[in-house]
Amino acid sequence: MCSSGGPMADLSMKKLKTKKYKCLDCGNEFKGLGRKVICPSCQSDNVELRE
Template identity: 85%
Template sequence: MCTVGGPMADIKMKKLKTKRYKCLDCGNDFKGLGKRVICPSCQSDNVECLD
């Protein structure tokens, strides 16, 4: 985990409410959260929520 000058946050990743997404450009399936989800493989925001 990297930080940029602030205190390090101890976040329990399993407790976050992630959703499953599929990238419509490269076909990658992944979990994400937030309002503007991007594909970790190709950086596209052309994604579809599967949940």
């Protein structure tokens, strides 16, 4: 693994406040964070927030 532009951050997904999403194109359910969430399976941005 390589890094450029600064130190590597040691982040754990368990510590981050992730939200559950469902892709409306392929049906994949996944956890994500950020403003623009993209399905890791099909790369679609047609996702909905799950409760």
